[in-house]
Structures are given as structure tokens and as C-alpha cells.
Amino acid sequence: MDDAGLSVPVAARGLTKTFGSFRAVDDVDFQVQPGEAFGFLGPNGAGKSSTMRMIGCVSPRTAGDLTVFGLDPTRDGSTIRARLGVVPQEDALDVELNVRENLYVYGRFFDLKRSEIRRRTEELLEFTQLTERADDRVEPLSGGMKRRLTIARALINQPDLVLLDEPTTGLDPQARHLVWDRLYRLKQQGATLILTTHYMDEAEQLCDRLVVMDNGRIVDDGSPRALIDRHCTKEVVELRLAATTDLERSAGHLRRDGLEVEVLPDRILIYADDGEAALSFADGVGLRPESALIRRSTLEDVFLALTGRTLVEAG
């Protein structure tokens, strides 16, 4: 990586994006360090994609400061984008071209040499396991294959910074692991990753640092571990109760006894450092769950605590 690559990949201060009078991104500050994998979490409509598009220099900011590689996206968009790999939330493949042509034409947009593109194409097709479909049209590919092609395409210019908006949504488990592995290797080689995801395991696997967004604002940030420690108890007890049970009333009983409780549409969560103790407590107040599960806290619980919502997968 060159010197410029070591300057701060992304720095945002008071970054704001409005559509009409609606504030999609509302005064956010964050910095992404070189070589870091940085994640945006948040419920649907939180402003994650809007932020990604501003970083990708395709959405002019309404207010605030934003630099990418120390440059201004408004003025130096082309220069910045030459070093970006972008996987947008929705695949934007060229349906009038076949798989291989998609990679070739896209590589040309970066002024890459023909021979260089051909070499990288074979390698990327291999990695995304699309070699056998190389000469097929894009339209009839399965959703997951399209996603893999979009990822392959974003890597054709060997980007210093990769923007991944829900990269593995729609991929089967095997393909997800392939993509994670590839992203991990990219990171090892010095690339910086910024991703949004609705999968907590993905965030925990890949991200060094996360911000949680809600309603256009950043509500907290830190490493996955730090966020869990800050917002959650060590363990969580999940109680599933008969459908006829009044969950709010049951929760009321537990809360009266000083437990931290969250009511979800289909179950009750009890946050406690000692799950066993909490469970016998629930038994004591007369709760008879159909099933009970004690588990370690995860990012999902952080998410719930911060945004009051469960994750909507594949949003």
C-alpha cells in the first residue's frame, strides 16, 4: 500500500444527509482507521446505506465534513473511487452482458489494462465459484450467484477500501464463509473494510469496530466485545411461554423482583449475570415456560438494548 493509503481512510464530522426535510443521516462523527474492518449496524432505515453512498462519492452530503483518503468526495470523486470497491445493497449488474463481460467492462471503467483484467477475472471467477457460468447471461443466475458476481466485480481494481452494503445477504452458508474468508485475506493484505450487516455473527466475525445507528444517529460505538460488556449482562435467559400467556404481566412480575427484562412478540428475555439463578427466580414467581434457554449475550442483545428492536434479518 502506498503512503496515501495510510492516511485516514474515512473521517466524518457532523456528517448529515437530508432528503427534503427528512434527516436520513443526522450529524454523525466517525473515523475509520487504515486496515480496519468497520461495521454499521442498525434497523431498516437507520441511514446505513445513505452513509455508505456518501463515502462512495455518489451522494453529496448536505452538511458536515467528510474525507476519504484525506480527499473531498465532492471535488475528488473520481480519484477516490478509483481506489474503492463498492458492493451496493442492491446488485446493479449489467444484464445486457454475460458474467465475464461484466467483470471486463467494469475493469475498463478503472482504466485497467485488458491483459490485467483478464488475469484478475479468471482468479475472481474462481474465488466466487462462477467459472462454469462465465459465459452465461447474468439475468438467469440465482440471487446468490448475482451477489457473488457483484462482490467479484467490486474487487477487480484491487481496492484499498471496500464498501460492503449487506454483502452476504442472500448467500448460502458455504458462500458466506467463502466471502468472509476472502474479506479477511483482503484485510490481511492491508485493505480497509466498511460493511453494513443485519447478521450479528458476520459483525462479530469480521468487524474490529462497530457503530450502531438508529434514526440517522450513531447511538454507540466500540468493538463487538466492548459493546456487549457495556450494554449487556453476561448471560441471557430466553423464556418461551404458551401463546395464551400475557407476556407483559409476566414480565411485570419479574421486574418487580428487580430483574432486567425485555418483552419480545414471542418470548421474554431476562438479562442476568447468573442465568441459572434468574431461571429459578422465574419459576418462583409462577412462570411455567414451554422452553427455557440460557445463553451468553451477543451483539443481538446490544442491538436490542440500543434500538429497542430485534434485528430484521436480510432487511
Place this chain on the structure above:
Amino acid sequence: MNASGVVAALIPGSSHRWAHVVARNYASTRSAWFATVTGAFEPFLFLASIGIGVSVLVGDVDVDGRTYDYTTFVAPAMLASAAMNGAITEASFNTFGKLRWHRIYHSMTATPLTPTDIAVGEIVYAQLRGTLYSTIFLLAMVVLGLVESWWAVLALPAAVLIGVAFSAAGLAVVTVLRTWQDIDLIVFGQMLLFLFSATFYPLSVYPEPIQMVAQLSPLFHGANLCRDLVLGTVGWYNLINVAVLLGMTVVCSRLAARRFTSLLYK
């Protein structure tokens, strides 16, 4: 100065990368050779039908004291009209779908390409096929003995200029359209220009006020230019023709680039 240099001078903010857009479009239509070939035959059909039918009915035409048979008189204007129609069709129909439904442009803007590069690329591409057709048209005219002067060699660049001007205009207009029905407006405009630009008759046939209006039509300037070149009646007025078409190119392509930018950078 190379092609990119000229474009960059005319349209601020464009880079050499429009050429990649042209290449992408070429790759996507390589299989559509059938349409390309049939398109190339059109001028022959056109000239043949006028030569065999209309010409016999209309007889000769007198312009500035010279007499031409009708086919000779009308052919250069058909060349200009064909250049216009091809350019508008290519620029509007092709681009409209891409702009409204496909996400091709969105993936382009994720690369160093700018919306301005995309707009310029579309204008140039729309004109490539037009240039092919104009060449064939002109050759057909030579073969059929409808060319009166060596100036006719310049009718090809003239046709290309007409094509570029109308591609740019078509592209600018298409950015404000919302539905396929709106496209009919373009077809209507094309028809108006075609009928009232002194294509079928000499300008002198029209009453004075209409002559004034006709001279506002860019197609009039294109047709007039082609006709003077093909018939060898070149004069200073042709410089005005060129200036109008050049002006239209610059204004419309800048407009198209601005509209592309506001549509693609949200």
C-alpha cells in the same frame, strides 16, 4: 488535439473515460447485428421510393435559378433527416430504459466514471451507428447519381454533426421524461421538424413568416448544409448552419450532463 481533448474543451468536467461507456454499449449490442443491417438498408428503400414514385409526380424543382429533378433535390435533406432520426432514437429509447429501470448507471458511478462521462459516452455512442448509416446513405446517393459536386465529401462530417447535435438534445430531453408515453412527445417533435424544415420543398416556397420560423429549426440548418454540399451550391450562409448545429451540441450536451449528475448523485 485528440477526441477526448475536444470533448473536454466543449463539456467541462468530462474525462477520457466516456470511451469506456461507448465500449460497454458496443459490447452489449454486438449481438443486435440484424437491426444494424436492416437499418443500413433503409436509405436505399427511401431513395428508391422517392425516385420511382414521388419524383415522377412532382417533376423538377427550381432553386436559385437552377433546376434539379426532385430526387436530387430531396436526397440531401433525407440524409440530414436520417441522421437526426437515428440519433434521437438511439439517444432517447436506449437511455430512457437505462435511466429509469436498469441500474447500469449506478454501477458505473461506483467507478471513476462521472455522470458527465456517462452522458458524453451515450451521445458519442448514439452517433456511431448514425455515422455508419450516413456513410451508407451517402454512398447510395453516389451510386444513384444524386451527387453533383466534390463538396459532397463534407456532407459526411455534416451528417455526423447533425447526429451529435440531436443525440445531445435527445439525451437532455429524455432525462425529464417519466413514462414511455412521454416518449411520444419526442416522436411528435421529430415529426414537426421533419415536416417544417424545408426538407421537402425549398425554403422559398413557404410564406415569409414561416420562412423565419423554419430557420429556427436545427434540422433546417442541417438539411440546408447537406443540400448545399451535395449540390455544390456552398456559400457563407453555410457557416451559420454549422454554427447553429455546433451551438446546439454544446448547449444540449452540457444540459444533459447536468441532468445526469442530478439524477445519479442523490
